[in-house]
Amino acid sequence: MKVFLKRIFVPTLLLAWTIYYFVEVLGKDAKTGVLIKPISIIVFVLYVIIMIGEVKRYIKLKKESGEPVFSEEDKKSLINLFVCLGITGAYVLVMPFIGFVIATSAYLTGMYMYAKAGKAYIVVACSIVIAVIMFLIFSKVLDVPLPVNPWGF
Amino acid sequence: MSAFFSGFKVVLSFHYILYMFAGVALGSILAFLPGLSCGLGIALLLPFTYSMDALDALVLLMSIYSGGCFAGSISAIMLNTPGAPANVATTLDGYPMAKKGEPERAMGIALMSSIIGGLVGATCLLLIAAPMANFSLKFGPGEMFLVAFFGLSVVGSLSEDVIKSLFAGLVGILMGTIGISTTGAFRGTFGNMYLFEGIPLIPSLIGLIAFPELINLLKKKLPRDTSGRKNDIWKIIKGMWEAITHPIRVVLCSIIGVVVGLIPAAGSSVAGFLAYNQSKQWSKTPEKFGTGIPEGIIAPESANNASEGGALATMFVLGIPGSGATAILMGALTLQGWVPGPRMFTQHMETIYTSFSSLFLQQIVMGILGVFLCWVGSRFLKMPAKYLVPLMMTLTILGAFSNRNTLFDAALLLLFGLIGWFMKESGYPPISMLLGIILGGTADAECIRVLQAFDHFTDIFQRPIVVVLSVITILCIVLPIILKARREKMKQKAGK
Numbered sequence: 350m351k352v353f354l355k356r357i358f359v360p361t362l363l364l365a366w367t368i369y370y371f372v373e374v375l376g377k378d379a380k381t382g383v384l385i386k387p388i389s390i391i392v393f394v395l396y397v398i399i400m401i402g403e404v405k406r407y408i409k410l411k412k413e414s415g416e417p418v419f420s421e422e423d424k425k426s427l428i429n430l431f432v433c434l435g436i437t438g439a440y441v442l443v444m445p446f447i448g449f450v451i452a453t454s455a456y457l458t459g460m461y462m463y464a465k466a467g468k469a470y471i472v473v474a475c476s477i478v479i480a481v482i483m484f485l486i487f488s489k490v491l492d493v494p495l496p497v498n499p500w501g502f
Numbered sequence: 503m504s505a506f507f508s509g510f511k512v513v514l515s516f517h518y519i520l521y522m523f524a525g526v527a528l529g530s531i532l533a534f535l536p537g538l539s540c541g542l543g544i545a546l547l548l549p550f551t552y553s554m555d556a557l558d559a560l561v562l563l564m565s566i567y568s569g570g571c572f573a574g575s576i577s578a579i580m581l582n583t584p585g586a587p588a589n590v591a592t593t594l595d596g597y598p599m600a601k602k603g604e605p606e607r608a609m610g611i612a613l614m615s616s617i618i619g620g621l622v623g624a625t626c627l628l629l630i631a632a633p634m635a636n637f638s639l640k641f642g643p644g645e646m647f648l649v650a651f652f653g654l655s656v657v658g659s660l661s662e663d664v665i666k667s668l669f670a671g672l673v674g675i676l677m678g679t680i681g682i683s684t685t686g687a688f689r690g691t692f693g694n695m696y697l698f699e700g701i702p703l704i705p706s707l708i709g710l711i712a713f714p715e716l717i718n719l720l721k722k723k724l725p726r727d728t729s730g731r732k733n734d735i736w737k738i739i740k741g742m743w744e745a746i747t748h749p750i751r752v753v754l755c756s757i758i759g760v761v762v763g764l765i766p767a768a769g770s771s772v773a774g775f776l777a778y779n780q781s782k783q784w785s786k787t788p789e790k791f792g793t794g795i796p797e798g799i800i801a802p803e804s805a806n807n808a809s810e811g812g813a814l815a816t817m818f819v820l821g822i823p824g825s826g827a828t829a830i831l832m833g834a835l836t837l838q839g840w841v842p843g844p845r846m847f848t849q850h851m852e853t854i855y856t857s858f859s860s861l862f863l864q865q866i867v868m869g870i871l872g873v874f875l876c877w878v879g880s881r882f883l884k885m886p887a888k889y890l891v892p893l894m895m896t897l898t899i900l901g902a903f904s905n906r907n908t909l910f911d912a913a914l915l916l917l918f919g920l921i922g923w924f925m926k927e928s929g930y931p932p933i934s935m936l937l938g939i940i941l942g943g944t945a946d947a948e949c950i951r952v953l954q955a956f957d958h959f960t961d962i963f964q965r966p967i968v969v970v971l972s973v974i975t976i977l978c979i980v981l982p983i984i985l986k987a988r989r990e991k992m993k994q995k996a997g998k
Contacts, residue, residue: 355924355927356928359925360930362921366673367673374689380953383949383950383953384679385676385679388676392672395669426721430920433720437916441909441913456892456896457893457896460720460891460892460895461889461892464892465888483900493904493907496909
C-alpha cells in the first residue's frame with residue numbers, strides 16, 4: 350500500500366490544490382476564472398484516468414507477486430530526500446537570525462558530513478572558507494543583500 | 503543596410519572588443535551558475551551604463567545576453583541543471599550524453615549550435631526585423647492566447663505517458679495564473695504578498711528541475727572519466743564540427759527560434775522546447791531522443807540562441823520586450839532617454855544597426871571564450887558529486903534568494919523540490935509543469951483580453967492565424983500519440 354500511496358502522492362496533492370483554487374475562483378467574477386475553471390475540470394478528468402490506471406497497476410502487481418513493498422534503494426532515496434530537505438529547510442529558517450556566513454558554514458558542514466566527504470576538521474575548515482568567499486562575492490561584488498547577524502556577517 | 507556595414511568599422515575598435523569579451527565572459531559565468539541568469543548580469547551592470555553612450559551600453563549589455571544564452575547549457579549538460587530557463591530543453595539529451603561519458607562532445611555540439619543559432623538570429627534580425635515586426639503587429643489577443651497553448655503542445659512528447667505529462671502541464675498552467683489577474687483580482691495567493699506577482703520562475707525552475715537531481719546526486723557517484731585522456735579541448739572542437747555536419751537541422755531550428763523570439767513573451771525556453779519537439783518529429787529515429795543524441799542538443803541550443811535575434815527585433819522595432827532579459831535591456835535604453843515604441847527604430851536606426859553588427863562579432867567572441875568555458879566545465883565530471891552537490895545546493899538557495907532578496911523564494915524552492923522529486927519518481931515530467939508555469943500567465947491574460955475584444959470566444963477562429971495555430975497545436979499533441987501507437991503496433995507485428 351505504501352508503494353501505491355507514494356505513486357499517487359503528487360497527483361493527489363496537485364488535485365487537492367486545484368480543487369482549492371477552483372473553489373476560490375468560483376467566488377470571483379466570471380472573467381477571473383475564464384481559463385482556470387475549464388482547465389481545473391480537465392485536470393480532474395485526467396486525475397480520474399490516472400487513478401484508474403494506478404489502481405489497475407496495483408491490483409495487477411498484487412496478484413502477480415503479492416503486496417508491493419519498497420526496495421532498499423527506494424527506502425534509502427526517500428531517507429536521503431527528507432534528510433536533505435530537513436537540513437536545507439533548517440538552513441533557510443535560521444539564516445535570518447544567525448547570518449549568512451555562520452548558517453552557510455553550518456549547512457555545508459552538515460551536508461558534507463552527511464555525504465561523508467572527508468575528515469571533520471577539514472570539512473569544517475573548507476565550509477567556513479567557502480561560506481566566507483561566497484559571502485564576499487555575493488554581498489560585495491554582486492551586491493546581493495544577504496541576511497547578516499548583529500556582527501555584520 | 504549601409505549603417506550595418508559601417509557599423510563593423512565602429513565596433514571593431516579596441517574598447518568595443520573589450521566590452522564584448524567582458525560582457526560575454528560575465529554573461530557566461532552568471533548563466534553557468536544555476537539560478538543566476540544573464541538577466542541578473544544585465545540588471546547588475548545597468549546602473550554603470552547610465553553614464554555610457556547608448557551604443558557602448560548596448561554592446562556591453564547585449565554581449566552579456568549573448569554569453570548567457572549559451573553558457574547555461576554547460577551546467578545543463580554537466581549537472582542536469584540548466585543555468586538559465588532557455589537551456590531547460592538541453593538537459594533532455596545533453597545530460598544523458600554526459601552520463602555516457604561524452605560531456606566534451608555534448609558541450610562542443612551545444613557551443614557550435616549556439617554560434618550558428620546566434621549568427622542565423624543576427625542575420626534574420628538584420629534582414630527581416632522590420633517586415634516581421636509589422637506582421638507581429640497583427641497579433642491580437644486570440645493569436646497570443648493560441649501562441650501560449652502552442653508552446654504547451656510540446657508536453658505530448660516529453661513523457662512516455664502523455665496523460666501524466668498533460669496533467670503536469672495543465673496544473674502548471676493553473677500555477678502560472680496565480681497572482682493578480684488582469685481584472686485586478688487576487689487568485690491563489692493564500693494572502694501572501696510574495697505571490698501577488700505570481701509564482702517566481704527561478705525558484706520553481708530550480709526546485710522542479712535541479713533540486714531533485716542534486717538530492718539524488720548526493721548519494722550517487724557522477725560518471726567519471728577514467729580513460730586518462732588529455733585532449734579535452736580537441737574533443738570539444740570535434741563536437742563543434744559534429745554540429746556543422748547537421749546544417750539543415752541547425753538552420754531550421756534556428757529559424758524556429760527566430761520566429762518564436764519574434765513573438766513577445768514566448769521566450770527562448772519555449773523556442774528550445776519547440777525546436778526539440780519539431781526535431782524529434784523530423785527524425786527517423788524519434789525514440790532515440792532523450793538518450794543523448796546530437797540532434798537533441800542541436801535543436802534547443804540553436805533555437806534558443808537564434809530566438810535572441812527575434813526577441814531583439816520586437817524589442818527594437820516595436821519596443822516590446824520578449825523576455826526578462828530584453829525587458830532589462832529595454833530599461834537600459836530608457837535610461838539613455840530612448841522612448842520605447844515603434845518610433846524608436848527610426849529615431850535611433852544608426853545606433854541600432856551598429857549594435858546588430860556587434861551581434862555578429864559577439865558570436866565569434868563566444869566561440870573563443872566558449873571553448874575555454876567548456877574545458878573548465880568538463881573538469882566538473884572529474885570531481886566526486888559529494889564535494890560538488892552541497893556547494894551547488896547552496897548556490898541554488900542563493901540563486902532563489904537573490905531573485906527578489908527574500909527567503910520566501912528559497913522556501914518556495916524547497917516546496918517545488920519536494921514536488922519535483924515525487925513527480926520524477928512517479929513518472930510525471932517536471933518540465934511539463936515548468937512549461938505550464940511559464941505560459942500560464944500569458945494564456946490567462948490573453949484569454950481575458952479575448953473576452954473583452956470579442957462577443958464570443960469562438961469568434962477568434964474567424965482569424966486565419968488563429969486557425970493555423972490551432973491546427974498546428976492540436977497536431978503537435980495528437981501526432982506523437984498516434985505515431986507512438988503506430989510504432990507499438992508495428993513492433994507487435996514484428997514480434998509476431
